[in-house]
Amino acid sequence: MVRKGGAVLGLLTALIMLGVQVPGLAVAQQSYPSRPIHILLGFAAGSGADIGARFVSSELQKRAGQPVIIENRPGAGSNIAIGLAAKAKPDGYTLLLAASSAMAGSRFLYRDFKIETDKEFEPIAVLFDAAFVITVAPDSPLQSVAALTERLKGKTRNRYGYTNQTGQLAAAYYLAQVGASAEPVSYRTAADAVADVASGTLEFMVLDGGFAAGAVRNNKIKALAVTTAERSVSLPQIPTMAEAGVKDFVFAPFWAVYAPRGTPGDIVKTLQGWLREIYTSDAARQHHAITGSNVRFQDDTALRQRLRVEVEDWAKAVKAAGIEPQ
Template identity: 30%
Template structure:
């Protein structure tokens, strides 16, 4: 029985130490790892959020692009980082929803190896074609593609593009070839050059090309038209059964102290409420949709993991 007071005293000491640590956090710059290349939609969103979050934390939040292997390189690096709040991971459904169903022998666990901090929002995707493509609507593109079996291709630099394209391919019964890419900017360049004929691009990285007329938008992945492109028809209108959401959120390595997680979450909520941040993200086509608590985000991540497992199976994609 004498050991009980000691245990309670130790627990109280640990709580006090954790609280003191969180009060002094951060005392140096924070790194925000992004799993995609500079110029991608996630990178653009990360830079807007990191700047404002750094202002609120009173320490710089530095964006570190670690692109490659469908977000695996960045995910593994963050999973192995020290869980002290100085390494954050702004990522998407690619690393935490789709990869477990797409990649055999995945070297990280999206649930066990990370601490959920907050969902940031949704980065919509749009189906785009070359500006000289004869199709003016998604239905026309589908009909034209069916008339050329095996002759057309589409770009897939991330899991959202892959699953979205394969879902359209399956439902519409198209014979088109998937061409993998390392980054969205490279895929866009080849679409404009005619190397590939279609690309389901994240609106963040594609907005400039869309606005300049270099590519033509035939549909968006959201269920309702985007505020930034109100006249573009959602893909589900032409491809019934299409249901895909690309989310964006922030994690840390597993084992982060809760006071620090709560502090980052609270400051992030304030950053996303900032009018200038909202304006900058809206220009990227990004839909702000934050979770209120880390626990709410954790549940969402688990639900999305199951949902994307179903999407991948329905698309007929085999893990490799």
């Protein structure tokens, strides 16, 4: 004797295997998202990263038809946000927006960072490449990187600030290249660090371009150089580090969206499609021109490859800069 429920289940299974559309099932699969989507970000509200994240959430919720909420979880170089995202339910309702500096660099900078980011997340898409800026106090007599180098070499006790892995590595790499030294000081937010740059408590800081561009325009800090291969659209008067005399110096982390490992492929593709629409638009190019970053949409395959290469590059740069994990 065959139970009726078992027969129905068997029929549904057979139909699915044959590729036949089952109306009720199709509706269920197409219901994503049915509630708010949360994006974890390892930076504070008002930071350069937060400005970019708010643009993503605003544009994404237009397409998703549901609220897209940025959850700021600053601290430990984005490691807190990464850890929370890695443990989240893989249902498409918790995502991670993170820089390659955190996803590739944390393993070399933090002894207790055990997350294999290239294995524990589903890559969705690369969105943009970020610029960083070498900054000093607004009333500093220093007008160039060469002058900063001379000053650092002439003092016995120097300090620089950082809020993330790129800022730390870029500063340490610069010091190693020019033969100067300075003590690193970690800050939780860029706003706190900028106050100490402005007061002269810090000799310099390599600052996220998204935050630095506005601070430079408002005369809160002075920019000496950008870390990208080409000059920044938002700060075209500021030379690159190569132009400033420091060769082979390019630090431009890419920002990407990830989902917890195990997130269904159809949800990943849906999100990727929406992000492709956003990051091939004039609105995205105009927004990121203001913050000094370059729009660069790439799919999950390209993201996976870029992250692998980034890990290799970080291993080499950390060794060259002489940084020991903390």
